[in-house]
Amino acid sequence: MGRRGHILALPYPAPDHVSRMMALCRVIENHGFKITFVNTEFIHKRVVSAQSLMDSNIDLVSIPDGLDPEDERKDSDYPKLCEAMLLHMPAKLEQLVRRVNATSFDDEDQITCFITEFGMSWALEVAYKMGIRGATYWPLSATYCTAIGLARNQALEKIMSVVDETEGGGRTQFSEDLESVLGLPNCDLETMKRALEYGMRNIRAMDTTDWWLCNSAYELEADEFARIPKLLPIGPFPPECGDSRSLFFPEDDSCIDWLDQHPPCSVIYVAFSSVGTLEPTQFVELALGLDLSNRPFLWVGRPKITGSEHRSCLVYPNEFRGTRGKIVTWAPQPKVLNHPSTACFLSNCDWPSTTEGLCSAVPFLCLPFISDQPFNMSYICDAWKVGVRLDPDENGIIPRSEIKNKVEQLLGDESIRARSSQLRTKIFDTIAGGGRSSKNFNSFINWLKLHR
Structure with missing residues (x-):
């Protein structure tokens, strides 16, 4: 042998x-x-x-x-x-x-x-x-x-x-x-x-x-x-190659049951990679922007997302209702992206999340931090045309109004979802x-x- x-x-x-x-x-x-x-x-x-x-x-x-x-x-x-x-x-x-x-x-x-x-x-x-x-x-x-x-x-x-x-x-x-x-x-x-x-x-x-x-x-x-x-x-x-479970964080599968309760293409999925942080002001604007969108959202508020050591240090603004959303520490991302209720993916555009989104034909809202993420955003928005960028104001912060407006723009453009499906087909063909x-x-x- x-x-x-x-x-x-x-x-x-x-x-x-x-x-x-x-x-x-x-x-x-x-x-x-x-x-x-x-x-x-x-x-x-x-x-x-x-x-x-x-x-x-x-x-x-x-x-x-x-x-x-x-x-x-x-x-x-x-x-x-x-x-x-x-x-x-x-x-x-x-x-x-x-x-x-x-x-x-x-x-x-x-x-x-x-x-x-x-x-x-x-x-x-x-x-x-x-x-x-x-x-x-x-x-x-x-x-x-x-x-x-x-x-x-x-x-x-x-x-x-x-x-x-x-x-x-x-x-x-x-x-x-x-x-x-x-x-x-x-x-x-x-x-x-x-x-x-x-x-x-x-x-x-x-x-x-x-x-x-x-x-x-x-x-x-x-x-x-x-x-x-x-x-x-x-x-x-694609995520289904082998076992796609997280190696580092316990996943909250309750979010799948929550997604089951929503209509097709209705939920904004918000998740960033396991590294990188949001400025506290940006965190607040993101929360209020999700509220303003008037749509259900699933938000992965992982530990240290604002640079704090503990999950309890996430300080939501007083006016944040969050009643339309579900917030989890970590989600089974491939399952979420492939769920029929997921409408779009608000992501920092790290390459793993980018490829998982492409394999799921989910349009992107792009909020990159550093490293490869701005390059991936350029491909998503300019080359493949399967997403839109969130533009910061003069202070470098993406305001709540920008988040609300880009959600409406993205979900109102059927051509973006069509291109997402076409690109997924190319990926699975190769x-x-x-x-x-x-x-x-x-x-x-x-x-x-x-x-x-």
Whole structure:
């Protein structure tokens, strides 16, 4: 009996990234492969405590990220985390692989391939050293992959042009757009430099493999894939591929019963990703805008949505009635988006939510925060024309009147819903048996089987 193939998967240690890598692994597992899913100890504890994978055959293991247990792991501490990971994790990862392989039965279950996220591609150096093949995975859009590459080059040029690094306390004059793309707002020279060094280390390591996988489709971003020929679209994976339950938050299924009580295409679904926060003033305007819409709404008011530590710190304005709505801490999003009562999706346009909305043919109201979200909004509103943007006022706040007016505009435009349905058909065609994404993914699976 030959080896069935044993994959080691390593995502970047952030909830959305871990969830996207897990979605890929669940699909690969269906092809008969064994999966060892490696998280940092900090993330591992969160996944285990959520008990979301109790019936899964995927083995969850962990290694330390190099930071102290009491250290915060916020987006603003990205360079600190990256430095710690590079210093401590390669050796720990190699020890883990040797331990797994040493305890494998008759070599049948030894690790045969690494799949790392782009942001953890340094691990391919470990794989290469140990004679193990590897692949790397980009869970976001091809457009954002291109944007990050351009932003890194611009930032490197800026750093190289700085003659006196100590002038002004060592701070640079990076543009807000550049810092937003890189996910490093208000950063100083040294912080930017450390983040770029980490990114360049990953890019160099990616040269050890020909498999650069992307959770998108030619049909969605043809021009961007033409710019990066090595990037291979294999998605977007719809929620029904594998188990779509949340890895980090308990889902409130009562909202499905609530949706059942409403007419088709009547409910505004409001949800943002597991990271990013609303300014308190924006939170108030959103609440009052939902009231003004005079429509039923389902609002995911997750913990820390306004930067507060506890759910009880969400302060709703006195005039907020909310009688037409239901507010939950977390929702089973794919079920909500596919429910016939859902009329539109007010989203921050992170890529997972974008693809889930596209696969459900639900029009978007766009309120992006940072990182890839403005790029995704541009595609949603300008390229695919399946949503509308919420425009801020002169103070950078989207007022309640804007929310009310754009809800009416979106739900009154039947052409947007028609285009949403057409785009969903294209997506399901490309991930079906004869589609381009499906063929690419099957080629990768065949390569895994050949080298197991």
